[in-house]
Amino acid sequence: DAGVTQSPTHxxxxxxxxxxxxxxxxxGHDTVSWYQQALGQGPQFIFQYYEEEExxxxxxxxxxxxxxxxxxxxxxxxxALLLGDSALYLCASSRDRFQYTGExxxxxxxxxxxx
Amino acid sequence: xxxxxxxxxxxxxxxxxxxxxxxxxxxxxxTWLWYKQDPGEGPVLLxxxxxxxxxxxxxxxxxxxxxxxxxSFLNISASIxxxxxxxxxxxxxGTGTASKLTFGTGTRLQVTL
Numbered sequence: 169d170a171g172v173t174q175s176p177t178h179x180x181x182x183x184x185x186x187x188x189x190x191x192x193x194x195x196g197h198d199t200v201s202w203y204q205q206a207l208g209q210g211p212q213f214i215f216q217y218y219e220e221e222e223x224x225x226x227x228x229x230x231x232x233x234x235x236x237x238x239x240x241x242x243x244x245x246x247x248a249l250l251l252g253d254s255a256l257y258l259c260a261s262s263r264d265r266f267q268y269t270g271e272x273x274x275x276x277x278x279x280x281x282x283x
Numbered sequence: 284x285x286x287x288x289x290x291x292x293x294x295x296x297x298x299x300x301x302x303x304x305x306x307x308x309x310x311x312x313x314t315w316l317w318y319k320q321d322p323g324e325g326p327v328l329l330x331x332x333x334x335x336x337x338x339x340x341x342x343x344x345x346x347x348x349x350x351x352x353x354x355s356f357l358n359i360s361a362s363i364x365x366x367x368x369x370x371x372x373x374x375x376x377g378t379g380t381a382s383k384l385t386f387g388t389g390t391r392l393q394v395t396l
Contacts, residue, residue: 209286210386211386270331271328
């Protein structure tokens with residue numbers, strides 16, 4: 169049973185560019201959440217997708233957008249990259265019926281460096 | 284965005300020692316969780332607490348949900364080298380569509396032999 173898989177694992181971009189990160193949830197999971205983890209910090213909630221819709225959003229600008237596909241996989245897009253966007257981007261999957269248990273299954277993350 | 288306050292920030296302990304760490308918030312949560320993150324990995328859930336005052340154990344780990352619902356504590360007994368990592372608390376409001384987790388700043392644990 170594959171866990172949460174993310175790609176790419178590492179990438180380097182320059183300011184102003186755009187990036188797309190991808191996530192496949194754990195088998196049987198229907199909800200995908202994205203978190204940003206800056207160096208030395210805890211993960212910060214970006215947004216959550218369920219039934220191909222953005223259900224919740226954290227305090228992130230519109231430059232951050234996402235998508236969920238019918239097979240529950242998800243993408244995170246960031247436009248007009250800033251130096252401050254450098255971070256580990258974590259995808260977490262869960263089952264909607266257990267959304268209030270707080271139990272998330274995280275991928276290993278995509279490490280984005282913006283130069 | 285909001286982050287919960289964890290203390291200590293880091294700690295060095297000897298194998299076999301007990302460890303205590305805590306997490307405080309300025310707002311109430313209905314669920315408290317503790318996650319552990321190893322280098323190069325995503326966080327993994329250790330313990331979940333769902334009721335104020337609840338004390339829950341998972342092997343050598345024991346966590347408590349503070350009675351005010353604004354804090355939580357994690358204890359690790361008889362530490363071993365594989366306990367090394369970063370421990371994060373997380374709170375969940377859990378009402379309506381508010382199932383997002385708010386994480387703490389982390390406690391880095393290093394265990395010496």
